[in-house]
Amino acid sequence: MIFTDDTEDALRAAVGLVNSAEDPDSLTTRAEADAFVAQYPYTGRIDHDDAELAALRALRPRLRAMLLAPRDEMAEHVNAALSEVTLTAQLRRHDGLDWHLHAIADDRPLAERILVETVMALTDVIRSDEGSRITICADDTCEALALDLSRNRSKRYCSTTCANRNAVAAYRARRAEA
Numbered sequence: 285m286i287f288t289d290d291t292e293d294a295l296r297a298a299v300g301l302v303n304s305a306e307d308p309d310s311l312t313t314r315a316e317a318d319a320f321v322a323q324y325p326y327t328g329r330i331d332h333d334d335a336e337l338a339a340l341r342a343l344r345p346r347l348r349a350m351l352l353a354p355r356d357e358m359a360e361h362v363n364a365a366l367s368e369v370t371l372t373a374q375l376r377r378h379d380g381l382d383w384h385l386h387a388i389a390d391d392r393p394l395a396e397r398i399l400v401e402t403v404m405a406l407t408d409v410i411r412s413d414e415g416s417r418i419t420i421c422a423d424d425t426c427e428a429l430a431l432d433l434s435r436n437r438s439k440r441y442c443s444t445t446c447a448n449r450n451a452v453a454a455y456r457a458r459r460a461e462a
């Protein structure tokens with residue numbers, strides 16, 4: 285494990301949210317927003333309404349810029365976010381996760397909580413100087429984010445779909461040369 289569980293969960297969720305914007309956009313309806321929170325569970329308030337969907341969609345470009353930023357710029361993104369939200373730090377233990385810090389109250393809007401959980405996770409990324417674990421997918425045609433939480437830094441693609449497509453292409457290229 286590179287980071288703590290709660291940090292890795294927050295990074296996976298942030299990357300999942302950002303990647304939902306890739307063509308075809310998979311966060312356009314309330315049902316798709318429900319599917320997102322089913323895949324990346326969040327404790328606390330979920331409104332299931334259009335305002336929440338719009339806020340989640342609007343958050344995506346900001347999270348993408350933040351996640352891809354070089355270290356010092358990432359710290360500026362984190363500070364900007366921390367200065368605009370109301371933080372209510374509490375230690376919590378839930379859903380099989382041991383004690384960890386919740387930096388924002390459960391009744392704040394979902395998009396605001398995702399922003400705060402992401403900046404808390406990025407605080408760990410910045411402190412350990414592990415920002416290179418978040419990249420743009422190595423597939424030439426894909427702009428999605430790839431999150432590498434493996435010990436040997438072996439993950440360069442956003443998904444198994446992209447990894448497999450490139451493995452097949454590399455195999456064909458080798459066979460063509462032979």
Ligand SMILES: [Zn+2]
Pocket residue numbers: 290327376378381384386
């Ligand atoms: Zn939690």
Ligand SMILES: [Zn+2]
Pocket residue numbers: 421422423426427428441442443446
């Ligand atoms: Zn990809």
